[in-house]
Amino acid sequence: MKLTLSVIKADIGSIGGHICPSRQLLEAVRQHVNQYSNKLLRDHYISATGDDIAIVMSHERGMADPAIHKLAWDAFLAGTEVAKQQGLYGAGQDLLKDAFSGNVRGMGPAVAEMEFEERPNEPFLFFAADKTDPGAFNLPLYLAFADPMNTPGLMLAPGMAQGFRFVIMDVNHTEGDRIIELQAPEELYDIAALLRDTERYVVESIWSRASGEQAAVVSTSRLHNIAGKYTGKDDPVMLLRVQKDFPATGEVLAPYAIGPLVAGAMRGSHQMPLMPVRLDSGISYFDGPPIVSCAAFAMHRGKFTEAVDVFAHPFWDSVRSHVADKAQEIRRQGFFGAAMLPMSELEYTGIMEKLDRLNGRFIVRGSEQPQRTVAGKKKRARKEEGVLLG
Ligand code: F6R
Ligand code: MG
Ligand code: MG
Numbered sequence: 001m002k003l004t005l006s007v008i009k010a011d012i013g014s015i016g017g018h019i020c021p022s023r024q025l026l027e028a029v030r031q032h033v034n035q036y037s038n039k040l041l042r043d044h045y046i047s048a049t050g051d052d053i054a055i056v057m058s059h060e061r062g063m064a065d066p067a068i069h070k071l072a073w074d075a076f077l078a079g080t081e082v083a084k085q086q087g088l089y090g091a092g093q094d095l096l097k098d099a100f101s102g103n104v105r106g107m108g109p110a111v112a113e114m115e116f117e118e119r120p121n122e123p124f125l126f127f128a129a130d131k132t133d134p135g136a137f138n139l140p141l142y143l144a145f146a147d148p149m150n151t152p153g154l155m156l157a158p159g160m161a162q163g164f165r166f167v168i169m170d171v172n173h174t175e176g177d178r179i180i181e182l183q184a185p186e187e188l189y190d191i192a193a194l195l196r197d198t199e200r201y202v203v204e205s206i207w208s209r210a211s212g213e214q215a216a217v218v219s220t221s222r223l224h225n226i227a228g229k230y231t232g233k234d235d236p237v238m239l240l241r242v243q244k245d246f247p248a249t250g251e252v253l254a255p256y257a258i259g260p261l262v263a264g265a266m267r268g269s270h271q272m273p274l275m276p277v278r279l280d281s282g283i284s285y286f287d288g289p290p291i292v293s294c295a296a297f298a299m300h301r302g303k304f305t306e307a308v309d310v311f312a313h314p315f316w317d318s319v320r321s322h323v324a325d326k327a328q329e330i331r332r333q334g335f336f337g338a339a340m341l342p343m344s345e346l347e348y349t350g351i352m353e354k355l356d357r358l359n360g361r362f363i364v365r366g367s368e369q370p371q372r373t374v375a376g377k378k379k380r381a382r383k384e385e386g387v388l389l390g
Pocket of ligand 1: 011018050051131132233235265266267268
């Protein structure tokens with residue numbers, strides 16, 4: 001049976017700043033999907049991770065289906081009404097366009113979808129991360145799909161011996177989807193060279209080279225490319241099929257024990273370790289740390305079992321405590337060096353204006369001429385243009 005799994009996710013308002021959505025808001029989204037999903041969906045699952053709400057849907061309508069996307073968009077609109085009534089912070093913040101135009105891609109919500117022939121048993125994982133961006137999945141995916149030190153299946157499972165094809169997107173390219181396809185293991189060093197730059201190159205999908213089947217899909221939206229300015233981090237979602245010719249669930253989860261430093265946390269402008277958390281966890285220390293949750297499912301004819309909360313297992317308690325230590329350790333150096341993101345990735349423009357103003361006060365010794373600011377230069381150019389035209 002050919003099925004599509006779609007996850008559509010948005011931040012439409014939260015309590016206490018960016019902590020979590022209210023129960024009433026989640027309920028409004030749930031009610032909308034329950035009411036209008038009958039003829040469209042085989043099944044659905046709605047959850048919150050930090051301040052983001054994700055709707056996972058199974059259906060037979062294929063990828064980028066307007067009715068499926070509209071269902072999620074309208075559910076988020078219904079939720080936004082509640083967020084406004086309750087005075088939640090950032091009500092409707094990820095709904096960046098006024099009118100729905102057939103597909104939520106490019107409108108603010110994050111999307112990840114894959115279409116496949118359902119296996120007789122179809123285990124899959126749904127990941128959601130908050131206070132970070134899609135590059136946060138680069139390392140866990142590289143380790144799970146390309147490194148036999150993490151994934152013994154690459155040596156042991158015949159269906160995995162040929163390796164995997166990585167589709168990597170240049171998310172800075174705004175004129176269209178700029179992608180490259182690289183094969184593991186032959187092109188491992190090329191894959192690593194791109195994936196180390198998490199703010200520019202992001203794994204979009206991964207495919208089995210033996211069967212051609214899709215194993216993983218990640219949302220790759222960059223909100224500032226849509227809005228023209230920063231409107232929050234691009235908190236990503238990911239769907240992963242596991243077992244048999246794909247990595248086992250444990251191989252996919254193992255890298256999250258590292259708690260790698262990722263972009264995000266306070267004002268979307270820091271480097272903080274990624275903490276694996278229980279489903280429906282909120283945000284706390286330093287508007288972070290960045291969190292990742294994972295729900296495991298079995299699926300038959302598009303019907304989901306209950307979600308199993310994989311990071312609720314006691315094993316992850318010690319990982320969380322390690323990540324909390326790591327978070328405090330990097331915070332000890334405040335704004336200094338690697339603790340903050342590079343200029344191009346800061347969410348706030350205030351620092352740019354500050355630097356521009358200070359630039360005007362720099363002098364080159366001997367010449368005693370203040371440097372001109374970018375704003376000043378623009379003003380002068382406009383004036384000169386006016387003189388020429390006038
Ligand atoms: C992501 C998130 C952050 C904020 C950022 C700025 O869920 O909430 O990326 O967008 O911390 O938030 P403000 O400026 O609203 O404090
Ligand atoms: Mg937020
Ligand atoms: Mg968020």
